[in-house]
Amino acid sequence: MDQGQGQGQGQDPYLAHRRLLFATAYRMLGSVGDAEDVLQDAWLKWSTVDRGTVDHPKAYLVRTVTNLSLNRLTSARAARETYVGPWLPEPLLTSPDIASEAEVADSVSTAMLVVLETLSPVERAVFLxxxxxxxxxxxxxxxxxxxxATVRQIAHRARAHVQARRPRFDADPDRRRRVTDRxxxxxxxxxxxxxMELLAPDVTAWSDGGGKVTAARRPLYxxxxVARWLLGFLAKPELAELRMxxxxxxxxxxxxxxxxxxxxxxxxxDIADDRIHHLRFQVNPDKLGGLTPENGLTAL
Incomplete structure (x- = not known):
């Protein structure tokens, strides 16, 4: 699925493929801020390279972003060992059109990004x-x-790992809308x-506050x-003007x-049979930069 189409005549290859490069880095890192940093580093490399030595700019740029992401992901994992409470990927405001493209939506869903976290950095790169x-x-x-041959082995192992752990829930848009409204x-x-009627018996909730704001330090089961914690949290006086x-x-x-x-x-x-099975709350203020229209990704 080539998502790097659209290079205009005379347009700089980095700008032409920026959407693809961001999509690659974000899926690799699960972080909007880190993905933007990687793209900035990739731009610096691209701006200094001798273009005459680059036969395939798109391949060069994807390779650069992938390897920069690998380096950053390896160091980020060490930092997450001391993270306060559950770690969740940074959310990203996306175009409504993406929700109708099941394959694209699945690959960038929060649930999938959580599964990708269980892969090694190299496995994650190969899988993506x-x-x-x-x-x-x-x-x-x-x-x-x-x-x-090594890549083939890694690809097989990573695919089996993801298939065994990826969520299998109902993604029907109309049903999701009804559940969301309820x-x-x-x-x-x-x-x-x-x-309580809306939650599944095995419901689990994670909240990522990163030690910066109030959040449950452990998953709730x-x-x-889950129902009492959620409604108790929303009933706090300081949240009286909260809009959801x-x-x-x-x-x-x-x-x-x-x-x-x-x-x-x-x-x-995640929903199945009109009930919510998994809830993921991202409230860490340092991880909300992708939730504004100007910073969100309008297309992947």
């Missing part, structure tokens, strides 16, 4: 280049400077019974625990929370 962006094993081998109604009304509205986050309909005109959080969830 092969399964999401459609590169051949030979092209990936050249990008990562590894034997093709969820928001229960939240706004503080309706414990309605919330079960209908009663539907928004397409990471390719799926979720919820965007604002307070005093500022974005303060995002919610994504």
């Amino acid at each position: 280049l092969r399964e999401v962006f459609g590169y051949s094993h030979a092209e990936i081998a050249e990008t990562l400077e590894r034997p093709e 969820f928001l109604a229960a939240c706004s009304g503080g309706d414990l019974n309605a919330m 079960g209908i009663d625990h 509205e539907p928004a397409v986050v990471n390719g799926e309909l979720g919820v965007l929370a604002t307070l005093g005109g500022h974005t303060v959080g995002a919610l994504s969830f």
